Amino acid sequence: MAATTSTTTIVVVLVLIHVIITNSATINSGSISPNFTASHYLFIENSGDFLRSINRNYTAAIANSQPTSPSFYLLIYHTASHAVVWAANRNTPISSSGQLSLSSTGLTINDDNGKPVWSTGPIGSMITALQLLDSGNLVLVDQFNKTVWQSFDFPTDTIVPGQKFPVGKFLTASVSPEDFFAGEYTFTLTSADGLLQWQRLTYYKLSMDPKSIKDSDRPVSYLMVNGSGCNLFSNPGSEIAINVMMTSAVSDYRILKISIFGSLVVMRYTNNNWVTDFTTPADSCRAPLRCGKLGLCSAGGCSCPPGFRNDPNMNSGCSFSDDSLKLPESCGPQLGGFVYVPLGAGLSYFSVDFTNPVRNNVGLSSCEAICSSNCSCLALFYGNRSGSCYLIENHLGSFISSNNNNNNGDDVKLGFIKAISLTNQDNSSVSDFPVIGLVLLPASGVVLILILAIWMSRRTRNCKMKPSSKKLVDHPDPYSDDLEMFFIAGLPVRFSYEDLVWATGDFSTPVGSGGFGTVYKGVLRDKTAVAVKKITAFGSQGHKEFGTEIAVIGNIHHVNLVRLKGFCTHGRDRFLVYEYMNRGSLDRTLFGPGPPLEWQERFEIAVGTARGLAYLHSGCEHKIIHCDVKPENILLSNDMQVKISDFGLSKLLSPEQSGLFTTMRGTRGYLAPEWLTNEAISDKTDVYSYGMVLLELIQGRKNCGHAQTHGSENPNTGPQGQSSGSSGSENRYHARSFYFPLQALEMHEQGRYLDLVDPRLAGRVTKDEAEKLVKVALCCVQEEPSLRPTMANVVAMLEGTLPVGTPRLESLNFLRFYGRRFNEPSTAVTGEEVELPSGFMVSTAEKSGTGASGYLFSYMSSTQVSGPR
Structure with a gap:
């Protein structure tokens, strides 16, 4: 009987397994x-x-x-x-x-x-x-x-029949047929054309192909492929703007794809086979990495330019034949200076066809000097007849042989690779002058002439000042020579001190405080409203930062970045003249006593700020890290334009430098953990600060606050943790603090997103809206920088073109430690207390740096580096 039961059980189990497998x-x-x-x-x-x-x-x-x-x-x-x-x-x-x-x-x-x-x-x-x-x-x-x-x-690398591919979307090629991972080649659609790009650089346009016929001047709205071919349409009316001519085969299945080799292809499936109807560019050598780094592409295949050999350390690409030469590895000082290795006649590079020269009508030595002064420059091309100077920056791809070189007229462009001579490094005292001197001496003469001319012009201008303002020019300016160099670069306008005194009514209308000084409202003589930031230079460091801000802001233009109109120097004072934002900084509107910002306004501020930072990180010629993202540096206008300001702490980085920047700067409450652990500072540091600002936008108050306890909660504590009826001396002994990022983490774990929203917006925010911003913020403030999204991805998540990421809880556990320490009343371990600049209290035992308390003190004190901003 037992055997029969056992057999029956086995049969039943086998049947169930069969059913499960069949259903699955x-x-x-x-x-x-x-x-x-x-x-x-x-x-x-x-x-x-x-x-x-x-x-x-x-x-x-x-x-x-x-x-x-x-x-x-x-x-x-x-x-x-x-x-x-x-x-x-x-x-x-x-x-x-x-x-x-x-x-x-x-x-x-x-x-x-x-x-x-x-x-x-x-x-x-x-x-x-x-x-x-x-x-x-x-x-x-x-x-x-x-x-x-x-x-x-969310297309990947393929468009199928009937699928609309709109302006702003992009396809990204896979790295290989066996690996779907996103590679370096992309195809994106603009309102004017379809662009093939590598490392954000265009190397071909769809309209350049002989089969592309422009049928209309109207802007492109979307691309579509079907049985009749591939077309770029404009709206309304779906009128064809650009038609790609190919064999009509309406009944066949067609797809458009960006290949792993960087070409855009249209393929047709017919009679159980794939047939290629269209490939662009037809010349495969136009793909920037066709033959690897420093490789040479020709009709016969890949080789190396004269003076180069196959690189044994790379699957493809070339390196110097001379072992005493190497490519620059960083932007630091290079012993022995640079040498320029000629590529020989008849070679071209893709970017020369799609970029303008940085300078025209200059000599080769001047072009080399320009490249030497630019740490991102890796090579140059020089127009032998026109004197045009083209720089190749950040990345090096393949070169194209003379058979594929399309020169304009007789202006043959000669290529040179920037190199460091290891021999010169060993004998720098002997060899530095011939290499560097021959390059720089001709250029230095031009610079001296320009300095002299500008000095004469400035002297004449200063002589025209009114007698009543004579007292304004009695102070010597020990740094004026250096600042003239910024003026020479053709950056923002240099105002006279008299101009700014007149514009601001002798600095009578302060509108706020910024880095190192006060901001005044002014009106220029052309009736333009401006904000004038007066900076008191703190020795060489203050002067250096002033020059950095001019160089950075004057060269970038974006709708979400404040525009620098000009600057002025007067004695030890420095002045920056900005466009005026009539609503002031975000902290005033967000934390002030007026009506609260509506949720949509907060969302638009979040998106605008993210766009501005994304441009700084990836849209500029060089990566720019702001280093001080906070509400005080986000400006608003009455029509809710959002602009990021105060680039005095920015660092202009090339890819080689980005891992070397470790100088601590910033503001308490927004500093990322890596400031304290001696890790490299990167654009992900700004992402962390942005996440903290986003949390403040959600809740409508500062992330960190204090409340009196005296052993219990103070009934006079206001809604933001501020006492409404006690003196500062009473806060000295028993301070109880709150730390909102910890609350955000805990509510995220419980799915209680609406509990985090500013209570003044109760009933006007949906759970999904709150969840989206909370998740983005927590993704941004993860302790591990590599886990934080890029600002470009933050923009995509906010705008809905990329799914919102899920923050990793293990990378947010540090908030629990910070939060517990913030929420504990300060108690004396040794009977003696120390008052921190921000009002926090910590015992001398904690200050000594022992245990977790010491780490908290390190965190708290380090954030005071830049002081109140």
Whole structure:
């Protein structure tokens, strides 16, 4: 009897296992409901396929690129050809047991440990289905069958028939056929053209191809590919702006793709084979990295330029044949100076066709001097007849041989690679003068002449001052010679001191305080309102920062960055003249007594600030790190324009320098943890500060505050933790503090996002709106800089073009430590207390730096470096 029971049990178990396997292997048709889970392992009998469109045109699968690859992705592929047209987690693959989960809140991909590596982000409605349409679009729909998310909004490297590819979107090539990871080549659409780019540099335009015909002058709105070809359309009316001519085959299936080699191709699937209808650029040598770094591309293939050899340390590319030469590795001083290795006649470089020369009508030695003074410059091209000087900065790609070189007329451009001579470093006292002197002496003569001319002009200008202002010029200016160099560079206008006295009414209308000084409202003689920041120079450091701010702000222009109109020097005082923002700084509006900012206004401020920082980090010629992001440095106008100000603490970095900048600067409460751990400071330091500002926008008050306790909560404590009826001396002994970032973390863990919103906005903010900003803020303030998003990705998350990331709790645990220390009343361990500049109290035992308390004191005191701003 027992044996029969055992046998029956085994049979039942086997049947159940068979049922589970059979059900798990079923490929769904058209739609899937929430509470669905898929992995390659669960659907292994169907090679990971779990969903097909109704007419079986497309299939969704958890699959790998090659049968032997351990990396798996959520893919959509064309069923008939098995061509992958979309990959969700292309940069974060999972294993065969990693899972895709569909819930009522969205779609998520988790790794083996259950940690999310990709998601659709928060959706404003409850999800009722995941659908794969016959167009190839993967969509999430709500209870009203309305599409609330779609894969077409996040293309990878392919556009399918009928898919609209709008202006501002981009395709990114994969690194190889076996790896879906995003590579360096991109295709983006602008209102004027389609651009192929490498390292943000354009190397070809779609309109340059002979098959591209411009049919209209109207701006481009979107690109679409179908059976009849590929066209760029303008709205309204969907009029063709640019038509790409190719063989008509309406019944065939066509796709547009950016290849791993940097070309844009249109392929057609016909008779069970892929046929290429269009490839641009037709000349493969136009791809910037076709033959690797410093390689030479020609019709015969890849080789090395004269004086170079195959680099044994690289899969492709070349290096100097002379072992005594090497490429510059940083922007620091180079012993022995630079030498310039000629590439020989008949070689060209892609960027020369798409950039303007930095200088015209100069000699070769002057062009070399310009490159030598620019640490980002790695090579140059010089127009032998025109005297034009082109710089190649930050990255080096391949060169093109004479057979592919398209010179303008007889103005042959000669290329030179910037190098450091190791021999010169060993004998710098002997060899420095011939190399550097021959380059710099001719240029120095020009500079001296310019300085003399400007000095004469300035002297004449100062002589025209009114007698009543004579007392204003009695102070010597020991730094004027250095500042003349900024004037020579053609940067902002240099005002006379008399101009600013007249404009500001003798500095009678202060409107705020900024770095190192006071800001005054003024009106120039042309009726333009300005903000004049008066800076009292603190020795050489203050002077240096003044010069840095002029050089940085004067060269950048962005709608979310304050515009520097000019500057002035007078004795030891320095003045910066900005455009006037009539609503003042964000801290006044956000923390002041007036009506609260509405949520949409706060959101627009968050987006505008993020855009400005993204431009500083990746849109300028050099990376710029602000280093002091805070509400006081975010300015507003009456029409809610948002502009970032105060670049006095900015650092202009090249890629070589970005890991070397470790000087501590900033303001208490916004400094990232890496300031205290001697880690390299990067653009992710600004991201941290931005996250702290975003938390303050959410709650409408400072992240850190104090309340009197005297053993219990003070009934007179105001809504922001400030006492409304006690003196500062009473705060000295028993201060109780709060730390909002910790509260944000705790409410995030509990999903109570509305509890974090400014209570004055109660009922006017949705949970989804609050959740979006809280999650973005927490992603920004993660302790590990590499986990923080870039500011460009922050903009994308806020604008909805990129799913909102999920902050990692283990990288936010440091907030618990900070929060606990902030929330503990200060007590004396040794009976003696020390008062910190901000009003915080700490015992001498804590100040000695022992244990966690010492770390907190280090954190607290280090943030005072720049003082109150």
